[in-house]
Amino acid sequence: MKTNELLSLLGRSVKDHELIVLGTKNNLDFSKVEVEADFYRGYLENKQEGFSMVFTDEHEFLNNSEQDRNKGNLYFSGVFFYSDGKDGFSKYRDRLPKNINFFDSREDLFMKLGESSWQRKSRKDNSVIADRWDGSERYIHITYDKKNKLPSIIGVHIPDKKL
DSSP states (O other): OOHHHHHHTTTOBTTOHHHHHHHHHTTOOGGGOOOOTTOSEEEEEETTTTEEEEEEEHHHHTTOTTSOTTTSOEEEEEEEEEOTTGGGOOOOOSOOGGGOOTTOOHHHHHHHHOSOSEEEEOTTTOOEEEEEEEOSSOEEEEEEOTTTOSEEEEEEEOOOOOO
16 A cells, blocks of 8 residues: 555545545455444554554534434545554555654654644653644644654544534
């Protein structure tokens, strides 16, 4: 799976022709995406290729209050890229966005992306366990490995529409 091709289709409905072609070409079955009743996001994992696609219900993604929750289309709203062994995934092998790699230190990431807009800290020792960089059209979320403090999951998402 090519990163640029995948990211270029963010925001598309599962019924979008180009997204369907991508799915067919990569043996991805979007009909298998399930959203649990009390949630509005579903996932399609490809552990062998090292990524997971995120789909958001139309009610939430388009901020469409006229559409019942979990009754409309699903929209491709994000993707997670995994380092080797994280949550049973193989390492994602294609180029990562913004020249990020799984061997970047937090300082390296700040040099590439600037200061993060949000951090999640460990309750145990107050160390940063995740950072997020908010962009106007996308945001990047990076979760760090507990032991080596390097990126273990790199997420790229587009925000849900606001009122």
